[in-house]
Amino acid sequence: MNERIIGKNLVKVDARAKVTGRALYPDDLYFAEMLYVKVKRAVHPHAILRKLEISRAQQLPGVVKIITAADYPELNNFGLIIKDQPVLVGIGEKMRYLGDALAIVVAESKEAAGQALAQIRVEVEELEVIDDPRRAMEEQAPLLHPDGNILCRHQLNKGELERGLAAADLIIEQEYKTNRVEQLPLQPEAGVCVYDQETGVLKLWVATQWLHDTQADIAQALGIPPERVRIIQPVIGGAFGKREDISVHIHLALAALATRRPVKLTYTREESMITQSKRHPMIIRAKSGATRDGYLTAWQVEIIGDTGAYASSGPAVVHKGLYHCTGPYNVENVRGIAYTVYTNNTYSGAMRGFGATQLAFAYESQIDILAHRLRIDPARFRYQNAYRPGSSTPNGQVLTDSVNVRETIKEAVQMSNWPGGVEL
Amino acid sequence: MQIRLTVNGEERVVETTATTRLLDLLRTDLKLTGTKEGCGKGECGACTVLLNGQLVASCLLLAPQADRAEIITIEGIGSAEGLDPIQESYLEAGAVQCGFCTPGMILASKKLLEENPRPTVEEIRRGLSGNLCRCTGYHKIIAAVRLSAQKMADKGEGKDE
């Protein structure tokens, strides 16, 4: 065979279907007798549900079924790493952010489902809303989850921080904050579910990033074996980390089970923004030391990652941020601690970079400040501290292959006509 | 209520309501699901169609506003035999990733090239400014529009000879 693939431009397999409008995304699927689902969301970011009055909504024309936690007392919580997220909030239970689900409305049309949502009456007992992770970490702060507001702590120790600080001619300490970021794939969450009564299998067409984890999570939440859940991946309208979490899946499954008819649930953009994950906002305290001739000797960080109401991928994201605390720069003495903290904000999860992105803001700023204060060209300062083969990362991994950051800096300096015109 | 409209060259009579959006009429009643909903608020351009030759956000129009109108959706671009040069260019330039913005982008590109067959990069950016893409970073979409202009010019010259 002499067909060459490498170095050739190939047309994506599904591109033709996409340019002609024939590619089928989950919201493009229609089944006979299909019903439409909408979800009644929390009315307060932190409150106990006292009353849920659905009888008026239930009587509206076109409404087929309204499902609440009382209908399915055996449901289990779900979640990517920790099962801390309820499928539905029951009476006497807590809503922890504005995306929590209180009731599932199934109706003959989207409009009828929407009207029913407006007729559901909710009474709650309001609790203190914790929107700042620092407040969540205080001793007397109300607990969002029974095991405390600090979901996890990760630590890092390389070399001897004190020795590194003692060797430094200049030490700077700064605090950085990054924002919550929405991944915003262009297609809002959507799905269709068909319950096959003969085989007992729930067939779900939902765009999702972790097909098998999602299948297992849906099954355990419903208390059924995974082989009774089949996920068929339609065309995905972007993901960027946001489709790692459960969204429409379990609510669709319940609606299909309760009505025995095909059901569709499509989020509005607002619903997508309020209910589904975000990039973690982080508070990063960094202390860095360097010698007069511009070599880093010590680096200390404390990271607080706001994971919002539920864990999602939070523990892994914030942990990864910690490992990237010095970026591509070699430091022999590093100490760090990272806290993943619950708040009443929309939960945070995966987004491109998975925690590494936030830290870049802190370490690149530290590098610039140090270079400026030491009167060393910032490109040179980066170049002489950058990893080379044999360097080790803050978590002790020795780098052997593909350590090209110095070459990259060199080329960037040339290509950008860097005004310092440094000789590297 | 009943409305009458021409969609992709075909006359259609549809039973609808005064509050149905044109987007829902196309997607749900006519099953033309190539037109997408990204925001429902006129922000993203995924629902773009041509109405009497004008680019419109079909999420912002009510179905009765399309009574007697002529509508072109992505399904009306190209033919059974082959793709339109714009569609071909999107394929060849690698301008399609998740594809959710693509139908709207192609219609906006078509309108732009009809009005300005040789747009500059700046004019392309302006022409597509009503359409968001979250995947590509736009570079390849701009390349696709430039390639389309080239292909259409080559075809035009071919005809003259």
Ligand code: FES
């Ligand atoms: S869906 Fe119409 S502009 Fe976004």
Ligand code: FES
């Ligand atoms: S290709 Fe995904 S939004 Fe443009």
